[in-house]
Amino acid sequence: MVVGRHRETKAVIDLGAIYHNVAEEKARLKEGQDLFAVVKANAYGHGLIQVARAAKQAGANGFCVAVIDEGLALRQAGFTEPILILGVNSPIEAVIMAQNDLSVAVGDESFLREAAPVLKQAGLRLKVHLALDTGMGRIGFRFADEVKSVVALLGQLTKQFVFEGIFTHFASADSKETSYFNKQVALLNEMLQVVSPKPRYVHFANTATAMWHSELTGNAIRYGIGMYGLNPSGSQLTEPGTLRPAMELVSQLVAVKHVSAGAAIGYGETYVAKHDEWIGTIPIGYADGWSRKLQGFSVLVAGNYCEVVGRVCMDQIMVRLPQNFKLGTKVTLIGTNNGHTITAQDVANYAHTIHYEIVSALTERIERVYVWKN
Numbered sequence: 001m002v003v004g005r006h007r008e009t010k011a012v013i014d015l016g017a018i019y020h021n022v023a024e025e026k027a028r029l030k031e032g033q034d035l036f037a038v039v040k041a042n043a044y045g046h047g048l049i050q051v052a053r054a055a056k057q058a059g060a061n062g063f064c065v066a067v068i069d070e071g072l073a074l075r076q077a078g079f080t081e082p083i084l085i086l087g088v089n090s091p092i093e094a095v096i097m098a099q100n101d102l103s104v105a106v107g108d109e110s111f112l113r114e115a116a117p118v119l120k121q122a123g124l125r126l127k128v129h130l131a132l133d134t135g136m137g138r139i140g141f142r143f144a145d146e147v148k149s150v151v152a153l154l155g156q157l158t159k160q161f162v163f164e165g166i167f168t169h170f171a172s173a174d175s176k177e178t179s180y181f182n183k184q185v186a187l188l189n190e191m192l193q194v195v196s197p198k199p200r201y202v203h204f205a206n207t208a209t210a211m212w213h214s215e216l217t218g219n220a221i222r223y224g225i226g227m228y229g230l231n232p233s234g235s236q237l238t239e240p241g242t243l244r245p246a247m248e249l250v251s252q253l254v255a256v257k258h259v260s261a262g263a264a265i266g267y268g269e270t271y272v273a274k275h276d277e278w279i280g281t282i283p284i285g286y287a288d289g290w291s292r293k294l295q296g297f298s299v300l301v302a303g304n305y306c307e308v309v310g311r312v313c314m315d316q317i318m319v320r321l322p323q324n325f326k327l328g329t330k331v332t333l334i335g336t337n338n339g340h341t342i343t344a345q346d347v348a349n350y351a352h353t354i355h356y357e358i359v360s361a362l363t364e365r366i367e368r369v370y371v372w373k374n
């Protein structure tokens, strides 16, 4: 996708906030625990390489990505730290992962059996982390017997694989209700018992687990949403530190018009002005990741909450202004404007989703601008 560099809409990324959030979490870790910065999906929309650099500066020991190409992009940018691919991959890709020293999550034996001859032929060894499905229901081994069998297989294939890690993922660590979490812990303990000796990395924690179940973090954590300054629970649980949101989404008024009562705004005539009104146009739309569900939500224009009226278009939205504003007046969609704030969580609440989706859905067309605030 082409980046809209000549457009007023920008995602302003505060790398100082990334640094702060990582450094704060690192300070909370126990002696010898590593922090893997989760930078998949373009670092949750914040920019893969820039975020990875700031996280590394703050002490991140490695990275997690979802797909091979994200790992390759990190290697091409010169990162030499461990990189774990969290998603499932075809055995055909084993060579490229091994060549680039990418570690990969493995959740079934067939991957190992099919990748082994390919690796043997290439004379390469691939680092693997066994995924344990203790209740997430996504990828991984579900029974202690299966774990025993795959560990034995790895024992026979030491020329093709390095058994580097073992991990699980909790489905509800961000919840006040802990019974399902505890069920996962019980199953995890059962599965871990059959693994001896343990591999180099034993890791169970995403941000929520690290924040609210720190007894269960193994020797590395996979720190994602907290690094971006967002509380994984929304507002259900209080974060232990002081998270600093790293993204602001800003734009400008590019058109301002006075309309008479009865004038319709946008596709499908879904909004009709009740009075004579001032309407402003802002260059952001659903093709930028600003969902059509945000019709009726507000943006900040010179510190005023202004309702999005009419349907969200592909590239533009219209808002009702309290008065005439000059073209070029600053608009804040996420962040603070003249003392008022709209958070990614506010946007998510309105759109009936989670802030993870709001920030990671912003498309490449929105230019990312990097700043470092202290």
Ligand SMILES: Cc1ncc(COP(=O)(O)O)c(C=O)c1O
Pocket: 038, 086, 169, 205, 206, 207, 208, 222, 223, 224, 225, 226, 232
């Ligand atoms: C396996 C795994 N670990 C860690 C994370 C990071 O989670 P969070 O952003 O909640 O810290 C994710 C994110 O989806 C994940 O899938």
